Amino acid sequence: MINSSRTALVGGVALLLLSACGGGPATPDASEAKSFTYWSMWEENEPQAQVLKSALDSFGKESGVQVKVEWQGRKVQQKLTPALRGGDVPDLVDQDGNKTWAPLAAAGQTRDLSGVYAAQVPGEGRTVAEVGPGKYQELVTGADGKPYMVPYEVIAFGLFYNGAAHPDIAAKPPVTWEEFTATLDRLKAGGHGPLAVDGDIGDYDAMWLVDLITRELGDGSFLKAASDKSAAAWDDPKVLSALGRAEKLAKGGYFVDGSFGSKFPAVQEKWAAGKADFLLMGTWAPSETQKSAGPAFAYRSFPFPSVGGAQSVRTSLIGFGIPKRAAHPELAEKFIAYFMKKDVLSGISAKALNITPRPDIAAPEPVADLAKALSTMPTAPWFDGADGLPNYSVEVFSPVATKLLSGKVAAADAVKELKDLQVKYWAKQG
Amino acid sequence: MWVFVAPALLLYAVFLLGPTAASVWVSLHAWDGIGEMRFKGAGNYTLLLRDEVFLKAFGNTLVLLVGGGVVVFTLSFALTMALRDMPGKRTVRSVLFFPNIVAPVVLSVLWGFLFQTDGLVNSGLAGVGVDDPPNWLGDHLFGLIFAGLVWMNTGFYVTILMAGVDRIPRYFYEDCALNGATAFQRLRHLTLPLTWDVVATSAVIWTVSSLKIFEFIYAFGGTANDLPPPDVWNSALFIFGKTFGGRVPQYAFGYASASAVATLLLIVVFVLLLRRVTRRERVQF
Numbered sequence: 001m002i003n004s005s006r007t008a009l010v011g012g013v014a015l016l017l018l019s020a021c022g023g024g025p026a027t028p029d030a031s032e033a034k035s036f037t038y039w040s041m042w043e044e045n046e047p048q049a050q051v052l053k054s055a056l057d058s059f060g061k062e063s064g065v066q067v068k069v070e071w072q073g074r075k076v077q078q079k080l081t082p083a084l085r086g087g088d089v090p091d092l093v094d095q096d097g098n099k100t101w102a103p104l105a106a107a108g109q110t111r112d113l114s115g116v117y118a119a120q121v122p123g124e125g126r127t128v129a130e131v132g133p134g135k136y137q138e139l140v141t142g143a144d145g146k147p148y149m150v151p152y153e154v155i156a157f158g159l160f161y162n163g164a165a166h167p168d169i170a171a172k173p174p175v176t177w178e179e180f181t182a183t184l185d186r187l188k189a190g191g192h193g194p195l196a197v198d199g200d201i202g203d204y205d206a207m208w209l210v211d212l213i214t215r216e217l218g219d220g221s222f223l224k225a226a227s228d229k230s231a232a233a234w235d236d237p238k239v240l241s242a243l244g245r246a247e248k249l250a251k252g253g254y255f256v257d258g259s260f261g262s263k264f265p266a267v268q269e270k271w272a273a274g275k276a277d278f279l280l281m282g283t284w285a286p287s288e289t290q291k292s293a294g295p296a297f298a299y300r301s302f303p304f305p306s307v308g309g310a311q312s313v314r315t316s317l318i319g320f321g322i323p324k325r326a327a328h329p330e331l332a333e334k335f336i337a338y339f340m341k342k343d344v345l346s347g348i349s350a351k352a353l354n355i356t357p358r359p360d361i362a363a364p365e366p367v368a369d370l371a372k373a374l375s376t377m378p379t380a381p382w383f384d385g386a387d388g389l390p391n392y393s394v395e396v397f398s399p400v401a402t403k404l405l406s407g408k409v410a411a412a413d414a415v416k417e418l419k420d421l422q423v424k425y426w427a428k429q430g
Numbered sequence: 431m432w433v434f435v436a437p438a439l440l441l442y443a444v445f446l447l448g449p450t451a452a453s454v455w456v457s458l459h460a461w462d463g464i465g466e467m468r469f470k471g472a473g474n475y476t477l478l479l480r481d482e483v484f485l486k487a488f489g490n491t492l493v494l495l496v497g498g499g500v501v502v503f504t505l506s507f508a509l510t511m512a513l514r515d516m517p518g519k520r521t522v523r524s525v526l527f528f529p530n531i532v533a534p535v536v537l538s539v540l541w542g543f544l545f546q547t548d549g550l551v552n553s554g555l556a557g558v559g560v561d562d563p564p565n566w567l568g569d570h571l572f573g574l575i576f577a578g579l580v581w582m583n584t585g586f587y588v589t590i591l592m593a594g595v596d597r598i599p600r601y602f603y604e605d606c607a608l609n610g611a612t613a614f615q616r617l618r619h620l621t622l623p624l625t626w627d628v629v630a631t632s633a634v635i636w637t638v639s640s641l642k643i644f645e646f647i648y649a650f651g652g653t654a655n656d657l658p659p660p661d662v663w664n665s666a667l668f669i670f671g672k673t674f675g676g677r678v679p680q681y682a683f684g685y686a687s688a689s690a691v692a693t694l695l696l697i698v699v700f701v702l703l704l705r706r707v708t709r710r711e712r713v714q715f
Binding site: 047258390391427 | 462467477542546569640660676679680681
């Protein structure tokens with residue numbers, strides 16, 4: 001991989017040399033300023049790309065602004081990093097909030113988008129913040145207090161189940177941990193483990209523990225404990241209690257056979273085939289499992305149950321950002337505001353089957369429950385925001401989570417191991 | 431004269447020597463790939479020595495290099511000996527070589543299907559009455575990676591060694607048979623000395639390629655988005671994990687370069703040692 005970054009650098013230098021041959025620095029004249037460049041995280045045949053494409057077309061017709069779009073796919077970030085170092089920077093880029101924008105914002109490479117949040121959505125008489133994205137602004141604000149992204153797609157996390165097979169749960173989904181475990185006990189008596197997790201993905205194991213810990217200690221507590229260089233925050237007896245709940249699930253055989261000995265997506269396929277009842281997952285779960293679930297499967301979901309306190313919905317956001325060195329940031333901002341129009345943005349729900357940040361756009365049926373929860377409950381970031389700590393999940397938390405959830409260690413030993421790994425982790429940062 | 435060498439030399443310098451020198455330079459800094467580099471001196475290297483994740487990855491690299499090498503070459507020799515007089519050896523050789531031409535990613539998928547809880551291996555074990563089969567992927571991930579890599583590579587070295595063995599005139603072996611030499615004596619006094627140059631070259635090829643192993647571990651232990659658990663990383667995975675890997679990439683280019691340079695030094699030392707140990711007069715025959 002080092003090699004490919006080198007190649008990119010060499011390529012970047014070559015580009016710089018070539019452009020240097022073309023004469024002095026180009027001064028944008030009026031005709032040039034009527035266009036901007038957009039690097040998309042979608043491939044051209046993806047539904048999101050189709051929605052964006054028609055929005056770009058209609059935006060072009062209405063404003064006269066030409067958008068040069070490149071459908072980069074998920075590798076957009078790998079291409080963006082060397083471009084930021086030197087070379088032509090796109091004016092508009094979209095990506096997963098934490099994955100791309102948080103590190104770039106921390107490096108001071110992103111434009112402050114407060115202006116977009118305050119801008120009018122064309123023809124609606126309300127600002128971008130007011131129509132919906134305002135609710136998520138806090139989740140995409142950097143350490144400097146300035147928002148670095150405007151979301152157009154909201155991913156929510158919760159427990160998915162088949163409403164057609166479980167009409168009783170659909171009628172009254174469990175809200176508290178006690179209600180949830182009572183349901184689990186009832187289902188387990190049927191002869192199979194009711195919970196499904198693709199345990200080979202460390203982050204999927206970690207999701208269970210992050211939710212258990214934050215439900216017991218409050219949202220933000222996980223990030224705080226993870227950021228503690230002495231790791232003493234994990235000594236809180238509530239942590240042990242939260243991990244004890246996970247231990248009970250592990251030792252009680254609540255996870256369906258194969259959860260910790262398969263290759264993703266084997267276990268979620270099993271769940272879709274009806275061999276397990278609950279899957280803790282993001283709102284992409286329906287589209288990933290649709291083929292095995294079949295037409296009779298009714299996707300229903302509820303947020304992670306509460307433990308003595310309130311519930312919140314864990315979310316992760318996909319949206320637009322603008323690099324600081326962009327040449328035409330105003331035009332890009334204009335397009336972001338345009339894309340927030342109700343009739344434009346509704347394509348993300350209707351065609352791309354995802355939740356939008358606008359509560360007045362009906363969410364697609366398979367994720368409607370979580371969309372409804374989003375409109376009534378507070379939001380909390382994916383991984384409690386601790387995914388911004390470089391490799392923390394991979395090196396510290398996920399290995400422990402996998403061991404605990406698969407029943408290899410007890411809760412008390414998991415705390416010890418977590419503290420040990422975390423102290424070592426922080427000792428080598430900086 | 432040098433004019434003829436110049437084009438090759440230039441390309442070599444630009445694409446290999448230059449970047450290598452640049453890695454050494456970058457390894458002395460903290461650098462996220464975007465901002466300014468911050469000089470750290472030997473800081474990255476002293477950190478590597480204390481980083482348990484790196485030490486584990488480095489250890490795994492050595493296990494694959496040395497342990498994997500011993501197993502691959504033992505198997506290759508055994509198969510070469512067994513195949514030498516076998517009818518239909520060309521077919522068998524092709525079958526053995528097959529895993530080498532299939533993309534490691536495809537093999538890792540196949541390997542996953544074989545060993546997962548409901549996979550073929552456990553079904554087979556259940557068929558012969560094993561009620562409680564091991565949790566292969568959960569408890570023995572590195573062992574499976576090791577076995578998979580041996581399986582993929584053995585065919586390649588069998589092919590190379592057989593090419594060497596095929597050059598040995600038959601009458602030497604007939605002479606061995608007449609004199610009552612055991613299979614081991616035949617290997618020790620005939621096959622090895624007469625294929626020594628082939629063996630030595632193969633050993634260097636294995637050393638270099640084993641340090642570059644990446645795709646199989648990544649695809650077998652992780653997913654498109656997720657890195658495998660750190661206890662199965664080798665140095666190549668470590669470098670990836672510190673730069674572009676994972677859901678939130680780390681972009682620690684200075685630190686990653688330091689680990690790359692450390693790995694490069696390991697290759698150099700090993701190749702030099704191997705050349706030294708395997709240096710002997712070529713037997714003319």
